Amino acid sequence: MSLADQPKSAIESNGLSRRQGFLLLWLLVAALVALPIFAPWPAWLNAVLISKKAFVSAIMNGITLAGLYFLVASGFTLVFGLMRNVNLAHGSLYLLGAYIGYSVTQWTGYWLVGVAAGFLALALIGILMQVIVFRRLEGDDLRQTLVTIGISIVAADLMLAVWGGQTYQLATPEWLDGAVTLPIITATRSNGAAVFLTFPLYRLVVLAGAIVIGVALWLMLNRTRVGMMIRAGVDDRAMLSASGVNVHMVFAIVFAIGAGLAGFAGVVGGSALSIAPGEDVRYLLASLVVVIVGGMGSIPGAAIGALLIGLAEQIGLVYFPTYGVVLTFVIMVVTLAIRPQGIMGRG
Amino acid sequence: MxxxxxxxxxxxxxxxxxxxxxxxxxxxxxxxxxxxxxxxxxxxxxxxxxxxxxxxxxxxxxxxxxxxxxxxxxxxxxxxxxxxxxxxxxxxxxxxxxxxxxxxxxxxxxxxxxxxxxxxxxxxxxxxxxxxxxxxxxxxxxxxxxTDGAQWMAGLGTYAYNDKGYKTVATVAEDYSFPYTQVFGFMAEFCKAGGKVPSKSWVPIGNKDYSSVIAAIPDNVDAIYVALGGADAVNFLTQYQQSGGSAPLIGGSITVDQTVLTAQGKLRDVLVGTPSAGPTADTNDAxxxxxxxxxxxxxxxxxxxxxxxxxxxxxxxxxxxxxxxxxxxxxxxxxxxxxxxxxxxxxxxxxxxxxxxxxxxxxxDIFLTEVSEGADGTLLNKLIKVVPQVNQTLGIPEDQFRALGAVSRDNPSCS
CATH class of the missing domain: 3.40.50.2300 (Response regulator)
Incomplete structure (x- = not known):
């Protein structure tokens, strides 16, 4: 019997000792992970893993990339997992947010205004989509799928018409630019001086932002009245409606947050990487994989899924670039085989 | 009826x-x-x-x-x-x-x-x-x-070794036949002149995040040869600038092409002065x-x-x-x-x-070029030298050239 299958009460009855046990286990794991990162490496390890700098950078990049994937996928998991609305235009929302953020930043000269514009514009579009499209197709998965695929194709061509095919790069403001030195020694020079790892500051900020948003989302869903209404609406909308709550309003809010997060991720991601046609499909695919691996409708699940996929992509890219793409899908296939509902999904 | x-x-x-x-x-x-x-x-x-x-x-x-x-x-x-x-x-x-x-x-x-x-x-x-x-x-x-991608590199390997003084170069290129051909063309001359290529990174086409690839490039190379195209080149160059990369670059033909030079962003800073070669030169005054x-x-x-x-x-x-x-x-x-x-x-x-x-x-004819800033701020490939009438075997007799083997990830090699 695996731990996840145990009834909740069993865990709670002897909770303290078990919790302490877990804490110890996690500390041990953390120490094992931290040791190779902070300690200097012997030559043989450097030879196997190219160099300490390459390995630690790949891990760091994987974690920060996971932050970006989480931002996109958390919106997707809200809409797809909680509301059972299949929105395959989610990638288009990401790309549109990026383009809008770019144009607004160019126009106003302030990056933060661009980020806000990306979120707000897409939240508005999300509400429109919920009112115009999804409200009419409630409970009809197949039609939702087809209609949203249609929307994504039309949106891709419209964006190509407006912004053209060239690659845009959002310039980050000065205070986010440059690299920071981390207290991680990657090598020692012949004169004994230690070489520290440098890492782009912007990526660390994206990661911090993703963590803050993730925690806020989880708190909102699990600890607030609105979150309670959302969860109630998913389980039994008729009963929620009967108790005097405007269900349509609740779902419109969820959709707005989901789409707004995609737009926000677009601007943030477009500053770290770049904006070009085709990004929509890429992030839709990434969100799908993250949500399938992590479990539908679960915010912690999206975080775990994003972490796995981000790390797999970066480590694959450095150590076996030709077959690195496969790694992501191996993770997905293994998850589907062992836990079809996803790592944190409800069975 | x-x-x-x-x-x-x-x-x-x-x-x-x-x-x-x-x-x-x-x-x-x-x-x-x-x-x-x-x-x-x-x-x-x-x-x-x-x-x-x-x-x-x-x-x-x-x-x-x-x-x-x-x-x-x-x-x-x-x-x-x-x-x-x-x-x-x-x-x-x-x-x-x-x-x-x-x-x-x-x-x-x-x-x-x-x-x-x-x-x-x-x-x-x-x-x-x-x-x-x-x-x-x-x-x-x-x-x-x-002409083909190896022909386009004519003159570049020699120029990098003799005139620029780069003795060791790492390569970063997309993982398909055209960049193989470009790296082959560059290394054919560079290795012959005495240069070493200790590290080659092949990345999937359409890759967005190069920061890990950049970190895996050895610190002790004199320059990095980059053969990436379109959006891939823009991403690599921007992230290279962001990560504070200091090694000079050598460009594949499409890496310093107008399709990349016209992209918006800070990649301009790392591009100016990058030598390259290709079938055209922007400042050609013929x-x-x-x-x-x-x-x-x-x-x-x-x-x-x-x-x-x-x-x-x-x-x-x-x-x-x-x-x-x-x-x-x-x-x-x-x-x-x-x-x-x-x-x-x-x-x-x-x-x-x-x-x-x-x-x-x-x-x-193939043109050896260097990225420079034009009078109006646009980036241009400045003509350094013309290599006249380059053929597919790069001037090597055909049977000897064929013996070098098909271009691939591992061919040629001079680490």
Missing amino acids: KIHRRALLALAVATAFTAPGFAFAADDTIKIGLLATFEGPFTVLGEDGERGAMTAIGEAGGMVGGKKIEIVKGSSDASPDSAVRAARKLVEQDGVKVLIGPLSGDEGIAVKDYAKTQPGVTFINGSSAAQDTTFRDPAENFFRFS PAWKAFVEEYKKQPGAFPSPSLFAHAYYVNTKAALIALDEVKDDLSDGGKAFREALAKVSFDSPTGKVSLDANRNGIA
Whole structure:
């Protein structure tokens, strides 16, 4: 019997000792992970893993990339997992947010205004989509799928018409630019001086932002009245409606947050990487994989899924670039085989 | 009777759909298929390729051999199967007998293989530049007037070693046939001069996040050779700048092309001063090049200076038009006369004399360049030196060149 299958009460009855046990286990794991990162490496390890700098950078990049994937996928998991609305235009929302953020930043000269514009514009579009499209197709998965695929194709061509095919790069403001030195020694020079790892500051900020948003989302869903209404609406909308709550309003809010997060991720991601046609499909695919691996409708699940996929992509890219793409899908296939509902999904 | 009539109608409709072959012969227009990447990561490149082809057709007044030119466009996304699909559509549905394209390396090899199944159709390359499109197992009906990626590197390896003083270089390139060819061309000279290449990174095409790849590059190399195209190049260069990279760069032909130099962002800082080589140079002041730039700029959406894709499509289209003119659009007998004329075409292009070798691959001048900032702030490839009439074996006797083996991830090697 695996731990996840145990009834909740069993865990709670002897909770303290078990919790302490877990804490110890996690500390041990953390120490094992931290040791190779902070300690200097012997030559043989450097030879196997190219160099300490390459390995630690790949891990760091994987974690920060996971932050970006989480931002996109958390919106997707809200809409797809909680509301059972299949929105395959989610990638288009990401790309549109990026383009809008770019144009607004160019126009106003302030990056933060661009980020806000990306979120707000897409939240508005999300509400429109919920009112115009999804409200009419409630409970009809197949039609939702087809209609949203249609929307994504039309949106891709419209964006190509407006912004053209060239690659845009959002310039980050000065205070986010440059690299920071981390207290991680990657090598020692012949004169004994230690070489520290440098890492782009912007990526660390994206990661911090993703963590803050993730925690806020989880708190909102699990600890607030609105979150309670959302969860109630998913389980039994008729009963929620009967108790005097405007269900349509609740779902419109969820959709707005989901789409707004995609737009926000677009601007943030477009500053770290770049904006070009085709990004929509890429992030839709990434969100799908993250949500399938992590479990539908679960915010912690999206975080775990994003972490796995981000790390797999970066480590694959450095150590076996030709077959690195496969790694992501191996993770997905293994998850589907062992836990079809996803790592944190409800069975 | 009624059924009979309906059957006749159906037959007539069916004929109408399959008619292009007939209409072609009767009409006074000639259909030319134009295959380029109008979707996917190389969209900008494909659009500029089209501008190049249209420049050549514009110069001819839209007429060739007394017939009006009708362009039928096919779109691919830089993957070989999409290129073959688009080529099949152009040949088998639209009935074109002359096809110009494709754009990207692997596409070229795939279309060359498809060409073997369509002996009645003449294929003329767009800008694809993998070596094995024409060098190993070539197709009788595939012609490439725009040279290959190894030829484009002529002069660069020697220049990097002797003039720039780089002794060790790491390479970062996309993982397919064209960058293999480019790295081969660079290393052929660089290793011969005495240089070492201790580390080669091959990344999947369309990769966005290069920070881990950048971190894996050894710290002790003198320079980094980058052969990435379009959005991939923009991403790499920006992230290289962000990560505080300090090693100087050496550019593959499409890495410092106008399609990348016109991108917005901070990548400009790391690009200025980057040496490269390719079939064009923006500051070439030969009258023929200047005239070509003027013609090119008449196309909608043109860059400040034509990209090498515009140039390659222009050269190939121009050669096709010269041969078509010579045979008065005679494409009978599987285009036999046209092909014979095409094999003999030798003309003065905007970048000097172009002719074909026995494998139907181009021999042309190559330009050694360096990225510099123009008077109006645009980035340009400044001409350093012209390497005249480079052939596909890079001046090495063919049997010796063949013995070097097919280009791949591991060939050549000089670590």
